[in-house]
Amino acid sequence: MSSIRTRDEVRDARLALLDRQIVDPQGELLGKVDDVELDERDGHLVLGDILLGPGALGPRLDRPFGRWMVAIWSRLSSRHDPGRIPMADVVAITSAVSVDPVLPESGTQGLEHWMRRQVITRLPGALDEQ
Amino acid sequence: MSSDGSRRLGRLLGLPVLYASGEPAGRVSDVRVTAAAGTVGYAAMTVTGLVVASRGSGSLLGYDRNREQGPWLVATIVGLLHRDTGYVDWSEVAHVDWEAGVVHLRVDRLQELRAP
Numbered sequence: 389m390s391s392i393r394t395r396d397e398v399r400d401a402r403l404a405l406l407d408r409q410i411v412d413p414q415g416e417l418l419g420k421v422d423d424v425e426l427d428e429r430d431g432h433l434v435l436g437d438i439l440l441g442p443g444a445l446g447p448r449l450d451r452p453f454g455r456w457m458v459a460i461w462s463r464l465s466s467r468h469d470p471g472r473i474p475m476a477d478v479v480a481i482t483s484a485v486s487v488d489p490v491l492p493e494s495g496t497q498g499l500e501h502w503m504r505r506q507v508i509t510r511l512p513g514a515l516d517e518q
Numbered sequence: 519m520s521s522d523g524s525r526r527l528g529r530l531l532g533l534p535v536l537y538a539s540g541e542p543a544g545r546v547s548d549v550r551v552t553a554a555a556g557t558v559g560y561a562a563m564t565v566t567g568l569v570v571a572s573r574g575s576g577s578l579l580g581y582d583r584n585r586e587q588g589p590w591l592v593a594t595i596v597g598l599l600h601r602d603t604g605y606v607d608w609s610e611v612a613h614v615d616w617e618a619g620v621v622h623l624r625v626d627r628l629q630e631l632r633a634p
Contacts, residue, residue: 392556393556396554398550398551399550399551402547402548423526423528432564433525433564433565439526447528475560475561476559476560
């Protein structure tokens, strides 16, 4: 799908990647780019995996709230590492980040499930009452 | 550079940047990355420079990268807010002290910031 570049492609990583929507080829929304790992290779820093979920977003937020987010997420999902998508799976960077049809190992579900179960479904009108 | 495995973009953003003289240059506002000609995909996006801005000037949705775009009023305001914003090539970065959270430069001035 991708072709060989004929010239350098230069991006500002914060502007082009952070907080962008991640979509698969069917248009399914996989999450947001909450952070990007920086790997050291041969003395250079290279973009590694895209990180997503509260485990990646938390450290970017103000300290008390960010730590609380990571702690809750880690407790509910029994994980200590955020979900990740290798940059090698990225096929296009536009207003969204398009990835190959690989399902990310999402780290968001524990918190989402807890929120749905404990908060959302208890709101008036959340459930259809037959 | 740091000696252990991997770091995060979010950690690098906002770090204070110091000139070779020890004087403050600003903070890391963005990280410029490049996929070289002849490559395919995004597996080897290499960090090639840093956008350094004075504290609190923010990113302003990219208007700070290309001051000729958009209405002149926006360009003027952004130009004023970002008059201290500049660029430093990665080869001019002496050391990133991840533990202390400081970027040390080999140089004593920033380059003019241009759109990527």
